[in-house]
Amino acid sequence: xxxxIRPPLLIAILAFCLSGCATAPGERGTFTLNDGRGxxxxxxxxxxxQPSNFKPNGxxxxxxxxxxxxxxxxxxxxxxxxxxxxALILAPEFNRENYRGSRRFNLGNMKRRSGETTPYSQWxxxxxxxxxxxxxxxxxxxxxRYYLLGHSAGSQFVHRMILFSPSERMIAAIAANAGWYTxxxxxxxxxxxxxxxxADKKIxxxxxxxxxxxxxxxNDNNESHRSLRRTEEANAQGLHRLARGRYFYQRSKEAAxxxxxxxxxxxxxxxxxxxxxxxxxxxxSDLLFRGLK
Numbered sequence: 001x002x003x004x005i006r007p008p009l010l011i012a013i014l015a016f017c018l019s020g021c022a023t024a025p026g027e028r029g030t031f032t033l034n035d036g037r038g039x040x041x042x043x044x045x046x047x048x049x050q051p052s053n054f055k056p057n058g059x060x061x062x063x064x065x066x067x068x069x070x071x072x073x074x075x076x077x078x079x080x081x082x083x084x085x086x087a088l089i090l091a092p093e094f095n096r097e098n099y100r101g102s103r104r105f106n107l108g109n110m111k112r113r114s115g116e117t118t119p120y121s122q123w124x125x126x127x128x129x130x131x132x133x134x135x136x137x138x139x140x141x142x143x144x145r146y147y148l149l150g151h152s153a154g155s156q157f158v159h160r161m162i163l164f165s166p167s168e169r170m171i172a173a174i175a176a177n178a179g180w181y182t183x184x185x186x187x188x189x190x191x192x193x194x195x196x197x198x199a200d201k202k203i204x205x206x207x208x209x210x211x212x213x214x215x216x217x218x219n220d221n222n223e224s225h226r227s228l229r230r231t232e233e234a235n236a237q238g239l240h241r242l243a244r245g246r247y248f249y250q251r252s253k254e255a256a257x258x259x260x261x262x263x264x265x266x267x268x269x270x271x272x273x274x275x276x277x278x279x280x281x282x283x284x285s286d287l288l289f290r291g292l293k
Contacts, residue, residue, distance in 0.1 A: 024083035026051035028075065033134040035098070037109075038121035042098040046131055047075040047091040050139065051083040059087040059289055060135070060146040062128055064154030066277060067106075067227060069095055074151070077278045081285030088139065090146075092131045094157075099124060106156040107191055108164065117198070125161040129169055147288045148173040151277040152227075156180070159214075159248075163207045164199065172211040172288055176280045177220050177241055179227065180234040181248040184208075184255045192233040201259060208256045212265045215284055216245040217273030225275065241275065 028049045035044045061082070065074045071093035078089045099105040103113070109124045111117060120126075132146045148170050150158030155178035162173060163182060184204055185193040194204075220241040222228070228241065238244035249267040256263035268287065273279045 024049075024051055024079045026054070026079070026083060028079070030072075031134070031138055033130065035127045036130050037124070037127065038119060040098075040109075040122050044098070044127065044131075045071070045093045045095070046135070047072045047093065048135070049075050049079050049082050049089040051079075051086060051088075053083060053086040054088050054141075055086060056140070056142040058141070058143060059085060060132065060141070060143050061087050061089050061285070061288065062131060062146050062148050063089060063091045064128075064148070064150035064157050065091060065093070066152030066154055067102075069093060074154075074277055077281040078285065081282055081289075085285065085289040087147075087285070087289065088135070088141065090131055090135050092127065094124070094127075102153070102156075106153045106160075108157065108160050110160075110164065110197065111190070115196070120165075123165060124157070125165040128161070129167050132169060145169050145171045147171050149176065149284055149288070150174070151176045151280055152179065152275065159212070162210050162212050163194070164197070164203070166207065166210050170210070172213070174213045174215050174284050174288065176215040176277075176284060177217055177275055178245065178248075179241055180229050180237055180244055183237075183248065184252050192237075204255065205259060205261045208252070208259070208261055208263050208265065210264060213287060214245050214249045214265065214267050215280065215287070216242050216267070216269045217275065217280065218242060218269050218271050219274035222275070242269075 026049055030045050030047050032043050032045050034041055063074045063078060065071045071091040075089050075091035082089045094105045109118055109122055146169055155175040158173055159175040160182050182191055183193045189195045190197045223239045237247045253263055270283050
């Protein structure tokens, strides 16, 4: 792994102040790693913010961006919360060159266009653990587990990671304002359900044990939003993101009840918040880290 940008602390603080992105004291920059996806492995930039009060055993938050692939922007949304909680922020960039389209990013590169399942080693979900481990080497911290948050397209990535490939290194996750969902239903064809995937009842039991919060903005209810998927299957989940998030949570709870297994997922709705990663950052961080202060 090679560090591309890791400015001295004073320069980083000055850059924050001049850009107007953040005022929290700390260091921001970018490092590059090999994402390790077997035959399709490629380099990946990871944008970071290390607050001045980050400790070796401090919390680490991995943030997955939306469809605009603006990982540096999402990193900056969380700088104030990072300083409040002494948390290191890692924002991997799933660029369009190596993670082209929703199939390779939002859907985790689980399937080829033909519908054939790709080798597990090539799934995009596995990159999150690699980002965390490379960051441990880069920064020398002792923390062995991380928090995970995804917004919009990143939320699609996160909830599918929970369903298909949850990490033992993950403490808790938030999936915020997804546009549509993969339902925990073995009779519904992928990507809207689990049919024709490796999922079974055992995998569902594992997924429902994960500490996942479905986070929804109450104002994220625009039925005509320019990036909202409007297929028949997506519309069956609801006509806007708020409705679809509520539907996904309720269907998941029903599935857990039918299996007779513990259901650790939560639903949280934010008043006066629309489809905004910036507006989600503070309440999401408080949900993840409130027990740390």
